[in-house]
Amino acid sequence: MGTGVKIHAGEGRDGAVTVELHGEDHTLGNALRYVMMKNKHTQFCSYSVPHPSEHVIHLRAQAYPDERGGDESMEDAENAESEHVAVRSMDLVHQGLDDLVAMCDAVKRTFEAAIDAHDAAASSGQAAESQYSR
Amino acid sequence: MEEHYSGRAQPGPETFESTGNDLREYIVYREAPGASPCAPIKQPPSYQFKPINWKTRKVDRQNLTVYFSLSRTEASTRLKAATRGQAMPNARFPTLELSECTDESLKFVLSRTDASVANALRRVMIAEVPTIAIDLVNISFNSSPLHDEFIAHRLGMIPLVSDKAADMNYTRDCECEDFCDLCAVVFQMDVEGQVEGTTVTSQHLQNVWFDPDTYPRASTVEPVHWSCGAEHPDPALDASASGIIIAKLKAGQRIKLEAIARKGIGKEHAKWSPVATVSYKSEPVVSLRLDELNNRLEVAQRQELLKWSDGALKWDARTNKLEYDDAFKYGRTALSNDFVRKCGEMLVQVGSHPSEVILLNNDPSRFEFFVESTGAISAPVVVVNAISVLRNKLQELQTSLRAETLDRVEHGLY
Numbered sequence: 001m002g003t004g005v006k007i008h009a010g011e012g013r014d015g016a017v018t019v020e021l022h023g024e025d026h027t028l029g030n031a032l033r034y035v036m037m038k039n040k041h042t043q044f045c046s047y048s049v050p051h052p053s054e055h056v057i058h059l060r061a062q063a064y065p066d067e068r069g070g071d072e073s074m075e076d077a078e079n080a081e082s083e084h085v086a087v088r089s090m091d092l093v094h095q096g097l098d099d100l101v102a103m104c105d106a107v108k109r110t111f112e113a114a115i116d117a118h119d120a121a122a123s124s125g126q127a128a129e130s131q132y133s134r
Numbered sequence: 135m136e137e138h139y140s141g142r143a144q145p146g147p148e149t150f151e152s153t154g155n156d157l158r159e160y161i162v163y164r165e166a167p168g169a170s171p172c173a174p175i176k177q178p179p180s181y182q183f184k185p186i187n188w189k190t191r192k193v194d195r196q197n198l199t200v201y202f203s204l205s206r207t208e209a210s211t212r213l214k215a216a217t218r219g220q221a222m223p224n225a226r227f228p229t230l231e232l233s234e235c236t237d238e239s240l241k242f243v244l245s246r247t248d249a250s251v252a253n254a255l256r257r258v259m260i261a262e263v264p265t266i267a268i269d270l271v272n273i274s275f276n277s278s279p280l281h282d283e284f285i286a287h288r289l290g291m292i293p294l295v296s297d298k299a300a301d302m303n304y305t306r307d308c309e310c311e312d313f314c315d316l317c318a319v320v321f322q323m324d325v326e327g328q329v330e331g332t333t334v335t336s337q338h339l340q341n342v343w344f345d346p347d348t349y350p351r352a353s354t355v356e357p358v359h360w361s362c363g364a365e366h367p368d369p370a371l372d373a374s375a376s377g378i379i380i381a382k383l384k385a386g387q388r389i390k391l392e393a394i395a396r397k398g399i400g401k402e403h404a405k406w407s408p409v410a411t412v413s414y415k416s417e418p419v420v421s422l423r424l425d426e427l428n429n430r431l432e433v434a435q436r437q438e439l440l441k442w443s444d445g446a447l448k449w450d451a452r453t454n455k456l457e458y459d460d461a462f463k464y465g466r467t468a469l470s471n472d473f474v475r476k477c478g479e480m481l482v483q484v485g486s487h488p489s490e491v492i493l494l495n496n497d498p499s500r501f502e503f504f505v506e507s508t509g510a511i512s513a514p515v516v517v518v519n520a521i522s523v524l525r526n527k528l529q530e531l532q533t534s535l536r537a538e539t540l541d542r543v544e545h546g547l548y
Contacts, residue, residue, distance in 0.1 A: 004534055005531065005534045005535050005538050006538070007535075007538050007539065007542055009542070019535070021531060024527070024531075026253075026257070027253075027254050027257040027258055027261075027262070027524075028254065028524075028527060028528070028531075030250035030253060030254065031250045031251050031253075031254035033250065034248045034250040034251060090539060093535065094532070094535065094536075094539075097528050097531055097532045097535070098532075100524075100528050101525055101528050101529065101532075103227070103228065103247075103251065104521050104522075104524050104525040104528070105525070106227045106228060107228055107230060107244070107255075107521055108518060108521045108522070108525075110228075110229060110230040111230050111232075111242070111514075111517055111518065111521070112518065114230055114231065114232035114242070115232065115235065115514050117232075118232050118235050
């Protein structure tokens with residue numbers, strides 16, 4: 001599986017970024033889209049599989065513009081604003097990955113706790129012996 | 135939370151406690167000559183914070199760097215604050231209840247999350263949890279009724295105990311020239327048909343590297359001889375005793391071969407999938423629009439329907455209409471299949487469509503999972519491994535995305 005990413009940022013005036021994720025598919029794309037949509041700073045987020053036989057997905061994200069506005073020293077305010085949004089949009093992608101990692105940890109923790117509880121109940125109830133990690 | 139997402143640096147003492155593992159990356163203008171770009175900053179040199187002028191960006195590329203602006207504690211404090219503030223009420227912490235658990239199969243309910251997450255977990259279990267399976271077969275003698283490819287394919291389908299798969303290498307990544315005990319397992323088989331006929335099964339596969347002291351990993355790999363958990367009462371049909379059938383030989387027929395098993399994932403070939411099936415379903419919630427029901431149906435139909443409602447509805451004699459019974463109001467929300475079917479039929483009779491009255495909603499945040507293992511890895515371990523695989527994917531992405539971000543910033547391309 002090819003790995004690696006490619007970022008397309010600051011190419012439009014809206015400040016959206018598109019990230020090519022090589023070697024990924026719907027497995028990661030849809031889950032990542034979901035957690036990023038949960039972020040209140042996300043204005044737009046979606047992913048696409050440009051071609052079914054190429055192992056690459058395109059993830060597009062756009063943040064709401066900062067309420068405090070861009071830098072006042074900017075000469076070209078509109079351009080500056082879009083680049084500012086681009087930075088924030090990239091932050092969304094980073095944050096989305098963090099959130100999904102945190103979610104994996106949470107599920108793993110809960111699952112292992114449930115297994116332990118099940119094991120404890122099975123052994124105390126003298127149920128059939130079962131080993132979960134051969 | 136606002137500054138959390140700001141593109142500008144926040145000057146302050148905590149700003150310099152970079153650990154390399156923190157949440158946010160920010161771009162600052164560093165005036166520290168001679169420092170290599172992108173090096174993690176441990177001690178603050180003399181800093182002067184300047185807003186980046188995105189328009190001109192005529193900064194000295196050598197001195198432009200990206201650093202992690204939040205310390206680990208700061209990040210976690212903000213994360214907690216964000217969760218408390220319901221920024222992401224469901225997203226980060228799904229819950230899980232285990233209902234049935236054996237080595238072979240597993241049932242659990244994953245809730246407070248989205249179909250996309252449930253589906254990611256399902257897809258990873260099917261296609262991306264590594265196991266070991268026979269991949270290359272050297273057949274030196276075959277006079278059986280089955281041709282070589284047929285036998286090779288059947289061998290590939292046999293699940294092999296893959297508990298140590300996580301510790302083994304993919305052959306393509308291994309440092310050995312061809313294959314070795316770190317990335318492969320070799321089986322040999324030489325069976326000759328007896329007069330009464332011989333059944334060649336997975337029991338005939340002999341692990342060449344069976345010595346656990348010399349080959350701690352490869353020696354643990356053996357065929358999963360059973361095909362179901364329960365022992366069959368008829369010993370002749372008990373798969374747990376006889377193994378998985380590969381071929382049947384008449385007197386004098388012979389199969390001699392060497393099979394090399396390798397680590398792989400289900401995405402490459404389904405023989406590497408650790409699960410026979412993984413499925414999830416969300417619970418349907420049936421609800422009724424009673425006012426619509428009363429409006430659309432005739433009085434006689436409504437009375438007929440009352441008999442089917444199993445006590446969920448009652449008759450209001452004053453208005454001749456159906457009403458929720460107390461039990462229904464106090465939480466008994468089940469409507470029988472018969473009721474739903476009858477109700478649907480009546481609605482069709484009066485020229486209406488059932489979906490206008492009976493609402494079937496799948497609870498979009500509760501997922502009942504069913505995982506059935508092939509025996510290569512026990513079902514609970516499949517789930518744990520799947521989560522680890524997903525997590526590793528994400529971390530690899532994080533690493534390369536950070537590197538790419540740094541690279542772009544260096545080239546002024548953000």
